[in-house]
Amino acid sequence: DAGVTQSPTHLIKTRGQQVTLRCSPKSGHDTVSWYQQALGQGPQFIFQYYEEEERQRGNFPDRFSGHQFPNYSSELNVNALLLGDSALYLCASSPGSLEAFFGQGTRLTVV
Amino acid sequence: GESVGLHLPTLSVQEGDNSIINCAYSNSASDYFIWYKQESGKGPQFIIDIRSNMDKRQGQRVTVLLNKTVKHLSLQIAATQPGDSAVYFCAENRVNRDDKIIFGKGTRLHILP
Numbered sequence A: 001d002a003g004v005t006q007s008p009t010h011l012i013k014t015r016g017q018q019v020t021l022r023c024s025p026k027s028g029h030d031t032v033s034w035y036q037q038a039l040g041q042g043p044q045f046i047f048q049y050y051e052e053e054e055r056q057r058g059n060f061p062d063r064f065s066g067h068q069f070p071n072y073s074s075e076l077n078v079n080a081l082l083l084g085d086s087a088l089y090l091c092a093s094s095p096g097s098l099e100a101f102f103g104q105g106t107r108l109t110v111v
Numbered sequence B: 001g002e003s004v005g006l007h008l009p010t011l012s013v014q015e016g017d018n019s020i021i022n023c024a025y026s027n028s029a030s031d032y033f034i035w036y037k038q039e040s041g042k043g044p045q046f047i048i049d050i051r052s053n054m055d056k057r058q059g060q061r062v063t064v065l066l067n068k069t070v071k072h073l074s075l076q077i078a079a080t081q082p083g084d085s086a087v088y089f090c091a092e093n094r095v096n097r098d099d100k101i102i103f104g105k106g107t108r109l110h111i112l113p
Helices: none
Strands: A005-007 A010-013 A019-024 A031-037 A044-050 A053-057 A064-068 A072-079 A087-094 A106-110 B004-006 B011-015 B019-025 B032-038 B045-051 B056-058 B060-068 B072-078 B084-093 B101-103 B107-112
Touching: A005 A010, A005 A087, A005 B060, A010 A019, A019 A044, A019 A087, A019 A106, A019 B056, A031 B101, A044 A064, A044 B101, A064 B060, A072 A087, A106 B056, B019 B032, B019 B084, B045 B056, B072 B084
Parallel strands: A010 A106, B011 B107
Antiparallel strands: A005 A019, A019 A072, A031 A044, A031 A087, A044 A053, A064 A072, A087 A106, B004 B019, B019 B072, B032 B045, B032 B084, B056 B060, B060 B072, B084 B101, B084 B107
């Protein structure tokens, strides 16, 4: 079992561009959540997907959107990138129960 | 409001000693707490969890204590090892409400030789 895998591992984008990050959940997990972790901070909840629907959303603007596919994998899209969007983006999956497993994250740098 | 905070940002412990990392939460309705370990360049790794109907739970070398009266939880690591160096987060998962995990800022644990 590969666990939660995220791609790419690192990414550099220019302000105003758009980015798509990908996540494959742990086998058997149907719920995927995305978090943003700024340097020196704890992860902040962006949103959660279950059954291909956004189930919960944190305090993030509409520039942040996502999608979940029938195989439970998920994408995080960020439009009109700002310098402040530079962070580690984490994906977590769970089987609908309490324990969530995190991927290694995608380090996004906006220049 | 929604917040899970930590008392100290950095903790230095002698190798072989026990480590105690503390955390305060603000919502008395919280019902599930998790401790995560995050090493440099990696995602958070689940260590141990505890439900609000318990006050203590033990794992391998780790113990979590929950005091609901003062809304405080702690993580105790026995016989701290160099591999325990990391940032530790307490987190709150509000089950049956919105299932999102709320993290605190983290405590960095330094192991002294």
